[in-house]
Amino acid sequence: MDELTNFLKQAGKEFLNVAGDAAVGAAKEVVGSVINEIFIKKEADTKRVLPSIKNMRVLGERGSGTRVQADIQDFDAIRSMCLANGSLFEDPLFPANNESLLFSQRPDRHIEWMRPHEITDDPQFFVEGYSRFDVQQGELGDCWLLAATANLTQDPNLFFRVVPPDQNFEENYAGIFHFCFWQYGKWIDVVVDDRLPTYRGELMYMHSTEKNEFWSALLEKAYAKLHGSYEALKGGTTCEGMEDFTGGVTEWYDLKEAPQNLFNILHKAVDRNSLMGCSLEPDPNVLEAETREGLIRGHAYSITKVCLLDIAVPNRQGKIPMIRMRNPWVMRPNGMVRGVIVHLNGVIYRKIKSRKSV
Known part of the structure; x- marks a missing residue:
């Protein structure tokens, strides 16, 4: 029985290794990710699982x-x-x-x-x-x-x-x-x-x-x-890292098929101290191609804030759902970190060029 148990354990590890490699390839088709922590529901109470x-x-x-x-x-x-x-x-x-x-x-x-x-x-x-x-x-x-x-x-x-x-x-x-x-x-x-x-x-x-x-x-x-x-x-997904840092599970959202309440999902994730990241689909012809808005394709961004902002936008009234992203790779020669604030539908409203604001 012990030999069989050891064999099954080793087989499980090999399967996880293969699944991990496959996940890297699948990540190229995904443009957003949200990680939620594991919770144990105990009557009306909710507690985070953090082993001693x-x-x-x-x-x-x-x-x-x-x-x-x-x-x-x-x-x-x-x-x-x-x-x-x-x-x-x-x-x-x-x-x-x-x-x-x-x-x-x-x-x-x-x-x-x-x-x-x-x-x-x-x-x-x-x-x-x-x-x-x-x-x-x-x-x-x-x-x-x-x-x-x-x-x-x-x-x-x-x-x-x-x-x-x-x-x-x-x-x-x-x-x-x-x-x-x-x-x-x-x-x-x-x-x-x-x-x-x-x-x-x-x-x-x-x-x-x-x-x-x-x-x-x-x-x-x-x-x-x-x-x-x-x-x-070299090469991986932000979700892999966040899982290894939290013991949590990940949720993936393709913005091409995003649910209508995605902003509410993100906002609630922030309230639960969840970790979030996102990326753009890579350009198959250009390595780390930069869009005209300054975003890098195929590169991982941290989502550092999710909020509703009152800003002046043509043909738009009321508060606008925004996310703030940070790319730790984009370091300019003058020491300034460049980041962006983005409307949830992907429109860039404002660029940030401040060393410690993103």
């Missing part, structure tokens, strides 16, 4: 293509050992080498793995708290993950479930950090060291607008470890 840290599993994984569970890594035990030895943690399951970066090719330049204190004189896990502006895209094509990460910052309960606050670069620093993700029906704790890929002293991938803030870069590294490499994060 005690119920979490710890996991380490390596390799690409096939997920193979490796040795268990306990954050507290490893940190205590490093502090006792006076050493900084070096993760043997996700080493600082090319295998952790790419699986299909070799880097086209020399990549140096550096710890934050080698990049800046004053590394911080958080700089004046955390916000969606701490999430900026680098060279990796994982905008879907960045959109989900930016959304995560809007709910403190969810954020600190994924990003445990018991870590910093000062007290009890040992070069080790950990993050929690929802996988196969369980919360797991992923441990990483703080060696990050850089080129000419600059972080290559996810980073903060603050040069000495590193929580987002380390979160991306932990997620890359979970999937086998940084390259494994």
Whole structure:
């Protein structure tokens, strides 16, 4: 019976892997997504399911293509050992080498793995708290993950479930950090060291607008470890990331066939602290084509606000349903982040060119 049970469990994991790959292809036909958290209804009361840290599993994984569970890594035990030895943690399951970066090719330049204190004189896990502006895209094509990460910052309960606050670069620093993700029906704790890929002293991938803030870069590294490499994060859906950050389920809406009450659905989702994102269908002929309104096709956006606005619009009276979107990739040379406020039917009414307003 045990052999049969193990076989069925492994078969289930393989099925989920295949389904995940198929979901990436299906995502190209979807232009909107909403994630709702799991709720348990108990009489007239509704409570969010957020397992305690005690119920979490710890996991380490390596390799690409096939997920193979490796040795268990306990954050507290490893940190205590490093502090006792006076050493900084070096993760043997996700080493600082090319295998952790790419699986299909070799880097086209020399990549140096550096710890934050080698990049800046004053590394911080958080700089004046955390916000969606701490999430900026680098060279990796994982905008879907960045959109989900930016959304995560809007709910403190969810954020600190994924990003445990018991870590910093000062007290009890040992070069080790950990993050929690929802996988196969369980919360797991992923441990990483703080060696990050850089080129000419600059972080290559996810980073903060603050040069000495590193929580987002380390979160991306932990997620890359979970999937086998940084390259494994290239291409995906925002819903995948939001599910892994919340343990919730997703709802998809194609705006070509959207229900008439879609705005009410979005508005209620905001009231429930749901995470939301959207995207435009990609142009098959042009990679990341930009529309005349400034939107990038095939790119993931965070929805940062849903509201009714009183604005002057020709041939229109009353309040207009609007959504505010943010693209963490669109960073202009002058340091300004460009975003948009959009009418629900897709008409662009206003562009935002303010560093911290989107």
